[in-house]
Structure formats: structure tokens, C-alpha cells
Amino acid sequence: MSYENLPSSPCFIDNRARVVAIQSSMKARGLDLYIGSRPRTLSWVLDAFVPWRSYLVIPAKGDPIVFTFIVDSTRLADETWLPQDNVRAYAPMGGQDQVSALQSCIQDELGLSKGRIGVETGLSVYTPEGNLTKYEWDALEAALPGFELVNSHELVDELQIIKDAGTVARFREASRIVDEGQKAARVALEDGGWKGMTETEIAGIGALAMRRAGSVSEWNFAGLNEISSGYRTALGACTPPTTRVFEAGDPLMLDFHSLFKLAMGDHSHNYLIGPATKAQRRHADNFVDLVATVLAAYRPGRTPSDMASLMMDRAEALHCADFCYPGCEHGIGLWGDEWRIGARNDGPFPYWTDPDHVYAKGEMLICAMQYASPDEKIGFRYENPIVLFEGGCEALSKYPLAIEEIR
Numbered sequence: 001m002s003y004e005n006l007p008s009s010p011c012f013i014d015n016r017a018r019v020v021a022i023q024s025s026m027k028a029r030g031l032d033l034y035i036g037s038r039p040r041t042l043s044w045v046l047d048a049f050v051p052w053r054s055y056l057v058i059p060a061k062g063d064p065i066v067f068t069f070i071v072d073s074t075r076l077a078d079e080t081w082l083p084q085d086n087v088r089a090y091a092p093m094g095g096q097d098q099v100s101a102l103q104s105c106i107q108d109e110l111g112l113s114k115g116r117i118g119v120e121t122g123l124s125v126y127t128p129e130g131n132l133t134k135y136e137w138d139a140l141e142a143a144l145p146g147f148e149l150v151n152s153h154e155l156v157d158e159l160q161i162i163k164d165a166g167t168v169a170r171f172r173e174a175s176r177i178v179d180e181g182q183k184a185a186r187v188a189l190e191d192g193g194w195k196g197m198t199e200t201e202i203a204g205i206g207a208l209a210m211r212r213a214g215s216v217s218e219w220n221f222a223g224l225n226e227i228s229s230g231y232r233t234a235l236g237a238c239t240p241p242t243t244r245v246f247e248a249g250d251p252l253m254l255d256f257h258s259l260f261k262l263a264m265g266d267h268s269h270n271y272l273i274g275p276a277t278k279a280q281r282r283h284a285d286n287f288v289d290l291v292a293t294v295l296a297a298y299r300p301g302r303t304p305s306d307m308a309s310l311m312m313d314r315a316e317a318l319h320c321a322d323f324c325y326p327g328c329e330h331g332i333g334l335w336g337d338e339w340r341i342g343a344r345n346d347g348p349f350p351y352w353t354d355p356d357h358v359y360a361k362g363e364m365l366i367c368a369m370q371y372a373s374p375d376e377k378i379g380f381r382y383e384n385p386i387v388l389f390e391g392g393c394e395a396l397s398k399y400p401l402a403i404e405e406i407r
Contacts, residue, residue: 001077001078001084002078003047003078003079003080005047009166010165010169011170012166013164013166015045015081018045019045022045022058022159023060023061025158025159026058026060027060029150029152029155031118031150031152031155032060032115032116032117033059033060033118034058034117035058035102035117035119035120035132036120036156037053037119037130037132038129038130038156038336038337039335039336039337040156040157040333040336040337041056041120042054042336043262043333043335043337044156044333045058046081046082047080047081047261047262048081049262051072052072053069053098054067055068057102063086065086065109066082066087066088067088067089067090067098067102067105068090069089070089070091073088088101099139099143100143102143103140106144114147115146115147115148117149118150119132119149119150119151119152119153120152120153121151121153122151122153122350122351123350123351124339126221126338127221128221128336130336154343158343158344160333161342161343161360162360162361163362163363163364163387167263167334167364168387171263171264171332171364171385171396174259174260174261174264174265174396175258175266175385175396176213176265177215177265178210178256178257178258178266178267178399179397179398179399180210181206181207181210181213181215181225181256182269182399184205184208185202185206185209185254185269188202189252189406192407194273195246197246198241198242198243198246199229199232199241199243199244199246200227202227202241203224203225203241206254206256210258214260217258218256219258219264219335220257223238223240224240224257225254225255225256226238226239226257227240227252227254228241228252229244229247229250229253230244230251232244233251233372233377233380233381234372234377234378234379235372235379236370237368237370239255246273247273248273248274250272250273251272251273251284251378252271252273253269253270254269254270255267255268255381255383259335262334262335263334264332264335264338265397266383266384266385267384267397268381268382268384270284270287270381271405271406272404273405273406274406274407275405275407276405280376283320283378284380286315286320286323286371287320287369287380287403288401288403289314290315290318290324291369291382292401293314294307294310294367295367295386295401296392298367299359299388299390299392299393300358300359300360300390301358302359303355303357304341304354307328308355311328311369312324312326323372323373324371325369325370328368329368330353330365330366330368331353331366332365332385341354341357341365342357360388361388361390364385364387364388365386367395368382369383380403382401384397
């Protein structure tokens with residue numbers, strides 16, 4: 001078994017304590033069983049990479065049982081803390097499909113004949129959210145007569161909001177790794193190194209440096225390491241690299257991602273390839289001012305709407321509000337948990353961030369800001385994980401906040 005999680009390590013996670021916390025919340029909600037299907041739940045409980053459609057069965061007492069696609073079950077059993085017998089495979093064979101496997105586990109192995117089962121479903125802007133589908137819901141209801149399925153994803157979401165010390169340590173390391181990628185990219189670009197270089201090439205240079213520093217993946221489903229240059233910097237916050245060759249006068253955005261023990265490093269840094277115009281410099285200075293203003297304001301007690309208003313007020317004062325996206329953050333957790341802020345689903349728009357969610361000490365999010373002037377073919381992006389402490393926040397990437405001109 002390759003799983004390592006020593007109590008002496010700063011990255012230690014008490015996995016069984018997490019399970020007990022879930023079971024305690026299940027009892028309070030009157031749930032007899034919980035089936036987790038979202039990557040955020042699988043990552044948080046199993047402490048292992050789970051890319052295939054999987055189902056985590058959490059009983060009222062004892063260790064969970066996970067069912068994953070047969071091609072990946074042996075690897076998962078080797079890399080998670082669960083006993084090997086608790087990692088099961090499903091396959092397209094008689095009695096071994098997903099629904100049959102769950103039915104047998106619940107009725108025959110756990111000995112349950114009725115009760116309330118918490119499941120995870122809903123709406124998301126994030127493609128691999130992992131919510132239970134209508135087909136799965138209907139099939140489980142048909143296979144488990146006498147049971148009531150109850151959408152209960154807030155149970156896990158509430159437990160994940162405040163990050164424990166081991167999780168924060170993992171994110172710090174992931175951010176250190178991202179900074180190594182940014183350093184390598186800066187060296188490659190300087191002294192005319194950018195000439196003849198493409199977006200895909202600089203993405204690879206950053207990726208190699210991060211791998212050497214300990215990253216196991218460029219995790220982002222929106223394009224791994226996201227790179228944009230020239231007019232593409234004003235296209236929005238999803239820019240998989242292309243074979244576009246850098247040109248003099250280009251703005252350039254490097255958004256690098258690392259993965260360390262399921263914690264995700266994420267930092268965007270911007271450049272101007274000289275000669276920069278006065279208009280480009282003005283936009284760049286405005287953006288740096290906005291990011292610095294927002295980072296200085298983050299602290300427990302603030303809300304998403306409060307932070308957005310603060311950012312836009314500063315943008316109005318700088319006469320650049322027309323170029324700003326009206327938000328400055330998104331959620332972050334372990335792999336597969338990358339979007340919604342807050343745990344509860346009682347905001348004005350179901351399954352979106354609650355604008356009145358009040359941040360607490362120990363909470364973590366991504367400061368994510370986008371600035372774009374399509375007519376002038378220029379834009380910037382800033383992303384950095386931050387953890388909130390009493391009176392402020394810690395930006396986990398330590399790469400300097402600046403938009404330099406390189407020649």
C-alpha cells in the first residue's frame with residue numbers, strides 16, 4: 001500500500017475523524033446512509049485521486065465502502081487509507097453494474113431494508129461536479145424500495161468550509177510549486193527568449209518546472225495550464241493554450257496549476273511584451289491597483305457581495321469599471337471542488353454562491369479577478385488561493401504582484 005499520511009507530517013489528515021463528523025451530521029439529519037458521488041466528497045473522504053464515476057457508501061457507523069470503475073479499483077485501493085476490502089469495482093457484468101453493486105452492499109452487506117439515504121445532486125457551472133443524475137436517482141429508487149433518497153450535499157459542504165491545518169499546509173506546498181513554474185517561465189521569456197515562442201511552449205516550460213518541484217498534475221479541466229497572448233487575453237477566464245506565436249506589443253497571461261496531495265495550486269501572472277503603449281501601461285497599473293485593494297480587504301466577516309462592491313468602487317475611482325468582471329473570487333477545496341462559495345443552498349439563485357455568505361476564520365477561496373478591453377485587445381487575470389485569518393488573509397502564491405514589461 002503506497003498511502004502515506006504520517007501524524008508527524010504538517011500535511012497530516014485525520015481521515016477517520018472526517019468520516020465520524022459526516023456520520024454525526026447524518027444522525028442529526030435523520031439519515032441512515034450517505035452516498036457521495038461528487039469528486040469533492042470523494043477527495044475529502046478518501047484522500048486519493050478518484051477520476052472515474054464512483055460512489056462512496058457511508059454507513060451510520062464504521063468505515064465507508066467505495067465503488068469505482070473496474071479499471072481503476074486496484075490503483076485506488078493502493079492509494080487510499082481505506083482497508084483494501086472497502087474498495088470495490090463495478091463492471092458491465094451480471095450483478096456487478098453500479099446500481100446492482102450498491103443495492104447488494106446496502107441490503108445484503110449492511111443489512112438495511114428501509115431508511116433515508118442522503119445523496120448529492122443539484123446544479124453547477126462546473127462540468128465534472130459529479131451530481132447524481134436523474135437516471136441514477138430513478139434506478140436507485142427502483143432498486144431500493146422502502147428507502148427515501150434525500151438531497152443532502154450541504155452535509156459534506158458544511159464540514160469542508162473551514163480548512164484544517166493539514167489541508168492548508170498542502171495548499172501552501174501546491175502554491176510554492178506553482179511559483180516555481182512562474183519563475184521558470186520568466187527566465188524562458190526574458191532577454192528576447194519569447195521570440196518565436198508559442199502559448200503551448202511556455203505552458204510546457206511551466207509544467208515541467210512544476211513537475212520537477214513535486215506537482216503530479218496540471219489539474220484544471222478548463223485547459224490545464226491556461227495561457228493567452230495578444231487579443232486572446234481579453235477573451236475571458238478560460239484560455240487553453242494555442243500555437244499562437246508571441247509578438248512584440250502583446251499582453252501575456254500565464255495561469256499555472258499544480259496538484260499536491262489533492263490540493264490545487266493556482267496562480268495567474270501577467271506581462272507586457274515590449275514595446276508597451278501608454279494605454280497598455282495604464283490598464284496594467286489599474287489592474288495591479290485593483291488586485292492589491294481586494295487582497296488588502298479580505299478578512300472574516302466580509303461577504304462575496306461586499307467584496308465585489310469594494311472592487312467595483314475602486315474600479316470606478318480608477319475609471320476602469322467597464323473593463324472589470326463584477327466579482328473577485330471563486331471557491332476552492334481539494335481536487336474536484338473548485339467553484340461555489342459557501343455550503344448552504346439558500347441564496348437568491350439556487351446552487352450559486354450565496355452573495356451574503358459571511359466568511360469565517362480558516363476559510364479558503366481563490367481570489368480570482370478578470371480585466372478585459374476587447375476593443376484594445378488587452379486583458380489580465382489574477383488567481384491566487386487565500387486563507388482567511390483574524391484581520392486579513394494570506395495569499396498562498398508568493399510570486400510578486402506586478403505586470404512587468406519584457407523585451
